[in-house]
Amino acid sequence: MLNTPRTILLTGGTSGIGLALLKQLHSQGHKLLVVARNQNRLLHLQTEYERVTTYKCDLASRLQIESLATDVSEKHTDLSIIINNAGIQYTPTLLDENFNFDSIEHETTVNFLSPVWLSALLLPTLLQNNMSSSIVNISSGLIFAPKTNSAIYCATKAAIHSFSQSLRNQLAQTNILSQEVILPLVDTAMTKGRGSNKLSADEAARQILRGIKKEAPEIYVGKAKLLPGLMRLSPSLVKKIMRKF
């Protein structure tokens, strides 16, 4: 995977880990279809990078996702990699005064439903082009144990972890991989003002691309590599650590 030029759909390529992935993938000669909402940032990418096509699409909208998938499947029949990277994280707890009831649906749709919808809608395109292909979902060390706030975020990442495994089983007889990236805390807009010793987005992107290239089913990045071993040794310790994140 990634050894020859590919057409890659990348959600959330305008910021943080997505932007770092875009830069590295573009420098390696790949063609990118970048999906996000911010029109100015998308325009900038389109002028800065010659092999970038942008799609302004709100991944909280099923209608917009359906129209994105129709356009991509008609115009980019050589699509062979989908990186479901876009995500949001709200931090209040359900007890907080500023907890927004509508945020439950919004966060669930962007983080969980949109990758599932895109996978389902674009699978026929991946199947018909007969290339080795991959659907890459971005999850988090929080799949092992949730932190105290951001309950919906943690649940969406646990859901995408489960979905990635089921999809892997369902695609076993095809040439499409289901790969999952398990990230530690990374220094991006999402984690601004919290956490320390964060991994840089560039280094996270480097490790993600190495894992995609190796066709690893689960790609553990940075400190997240410690989690499976720690879970075997002491699940209660992992729960304790994560609760405070």
Ligand SMILES: NC(=O)c1ccc[n+]([C@@H]2O[C@H](COP(=O)([O-])OP(=O)(O)OC[C@H]3O[C@@H](n4cnc5c(N)ncnc54)[C@H](OP(=O)(O)O)[C@@H]3O)[C@@H](O)[C@H]2O)c1
């Ligand atoms: N940073 C971390 O520590 C960390 C840890 C574990 C997992 N992750 C995961 O890594 C992924 C990338 O996170 P990041 O830290 O790089 O975040 P980020 O810097 O905040 O970037 C988020 C990206 O998602 C896009 N996006 C957000 N809502 C969208 C929507 N409704 N429709 C379309 N695009 C939308 C944003 O573009 P627009 O605003 O233009 O739409 C932006 O490009 C996420 O899935 C996140 O959950 C991050």
